[in-house]
Amino acid sequence: MSAQQPLHGTVAACWTTAAGWRGVLITGAPGAGKSDLALRLTGRGWRLVADDYAHVVASGGALYAIAPETIAGRMEARGVGVLTACARGLTRLSLTVELTDGKVERLPEAESRTFDGVSLQLLRLNGFEASAVEKVAAALARL
Incomplete structure (x- = not known):
């Protein structure tokens, strides 16, 4: 694994x-609802x-995430x-979700986001929707 600068985002599993x-x-x-979701x-x-x-970080064709020590568990x-x-x-990591306050396509074409040479399927949505x-x-279940 290769170390990287922290990425602005929230990870749940x-x-x-x-x-x-x-x-x-x-x-x-900022304020899009990452922590709220x-x-x-x-x-x-x-x-x-x-x-x-x-x-x-990327390793073996997959992406992995971990919290910086200073914020782990909070x-x-x-x-x-x-x-x-x-x-x-x-x-x-199996999926990336991009939060937006704009219009979300009803039936979007498949998209992905690449990090350190590894692609993850991308889902765009409004994080504050019920x-x-x-x-x-x-x-996630569809992957």
Whole structure:
């Protein structure tokens, strides 16, 4: 693995019987709802990997994420403060989610985002929609 500068984004992971732990990298502009979406995912049994920044590295054709030591196990909940979260360490990434406040295509063409030479499927959505958690889970299940 090669070390990189921390990537601005939040990572949450869920356990699947077929593939073990699978991580989702959530990106977007400041205030787009990255931490808010991760908080709702953890409320559904997911684990926080990193909030706000993550070290993302490529190894063996896959991408892995881990929180910088200074923020591991903590996340910010806007209006509440910094919370302790049920956290997970190094996790393989399976999907990237880009949060937007713009219009989201009803039936988008498949897209991917490449990090350090490794591509991940990309899902664009509004993170504040009530269905955002279910959309992330459904997209991950399709991989």
